[in-house]
């Protein structure tokens with residue numbers, strides 16, 4: 001018996017998925033025993049020329065046809081954005097149709113509502129491609145690690161920003177030149193703001209927090225800093241200290257609740273995440289019993305993402321045909337969200353200061369008053385000015401910020417040129 005598939009979206013991911021469902025149909029059937037038949041494809045523009053021609057009888061411009069058409073057993077949403085994707089996914093679930101989506105923005109923003117609808121109808125809502133593209137990460141977190149006490153998930157989950165930071169580190173390029181190259185190669189959109197601001201990574205951090213700790217974190221509550229203010233001097237400072245700069249998405253369990261955050265971070269050059277170069281993504285999971293795990297691979301691109309979507313489609317189809325639950329049932333519950341101020345962080349600060357007697361003592365006093373102790377201080381004097389690079393010990397984020405405010409107010413500090421957190425360095 002064949003399973004009728006309706007796909008909303010035939011762009012980068014949808015186009016690749018369509019190619020696979022058509023050209024690999026026999027292969028999938030031979031491996032899984034399932035006959036997956038594409039019966040409807042919703043697009044915005046029915047007349048658009050596409051690399052993989054879709055027969056016109058399969059095309060609709062009304063996504064809700066995927067819900068109302070009885071020949072569609074399973075809905076794949078690969079168009080992106082909150083609407084009309086959200087209305088489609090909810091209506092399909094309420095109609096008892098399993099849904100597969102690659103839409104991190106939608107899952108992050110509406111997880112409680114959508115998973116409640118899936119549970120009420122007893123159908124799966126699968127989203128392996130929403131974080132890490134082609135990297136299997138949702139299943140490992142929800143199935144293999146279901147019995148593990150995960151303490152922290154740290155990821156490089158945005159290929160565009162990792163490409164830019166790698167080019168700045170390895171080629172010595174400015175931020176602007178590295179961004180232009182990322183755009184030329186198609187790694188960055190003409191409007192790169194969702195990537196470089198950390199918004200894309202924040203949605204993924206929220207999802208990772210939900211999966212690892214079962215607590216839904218509203219993406220609007222994910223602490224977020226982008227990479228657009230980083231310069232070559234920051235990369236040089238990182239290198240001097242034996243660190244590499246990355247945009248990290250961190251989801252962690254703290255004594256006061258769950259926290260998700262996205263910001264540039266210095267990590268030790270021998271940390272497994274430091275080796276992740278270019279547009280590659282990686283997710284580093286720390287568990288009490290299992291230790292550290294690293295998942296790495298292509299975080300985007302039509303074909304790798306379509307592989308993850310197709311895996312979900314196969315699981316959902318198996319479930320439809322067997323009538324018993326195959327896919328994991330995921331619940332994003334409500335729980336305590338920690339205040340970032342209370343979470344211990346380590347900072348690296350680059351200060352432009354007066355080079356005169358007593359300056360270091362006054363700077364040290366500001367840190368001391370804020371309750372932050374110093375791990376290392378490196379000074380490069382140039383006549384009456386000096387650059388200081390200070391690495392702190394772990395202290396609550398709120399204390400680190402108090403120290404920063406104190407330094408900014410200090411007359412001997414001409415400029416706090418950079419304040420970047422250090423992660424993954426427990427030495």
Ligand SMILES: NC(=O)c1ccc[n+]([C@@H]2O[C@H](COP(=O)([O-])OP(=O)(O)OC[C@H]3O[C@@H](n4cnc5c(N)ncnc54)[C@H](OP(=O)(O)O)[C@@H]3O)[C@@H](O)[C@H]2O)c1
Nearest residue numbers: 009010011012013042043044045078079080102103300301
């Ligand atoms: N691209 C990746 O590497 C990647 C990786 C992981 C996850 N994802 C996620 O996968 C999803 C799809 O991304 P993509 O890169 O494939 O997007 P895309 O290339 O922009 O394609 C979007 C598709 O959706 C269709 N569409 C948009 N609005 C529509 C509407 N109102 N009604 C009907 N169809 C509509 C478009 O139709 P037209 O073709 O007619 O314009 C297009 O076919 C997003 O949620 C994205 O975050 C993408």
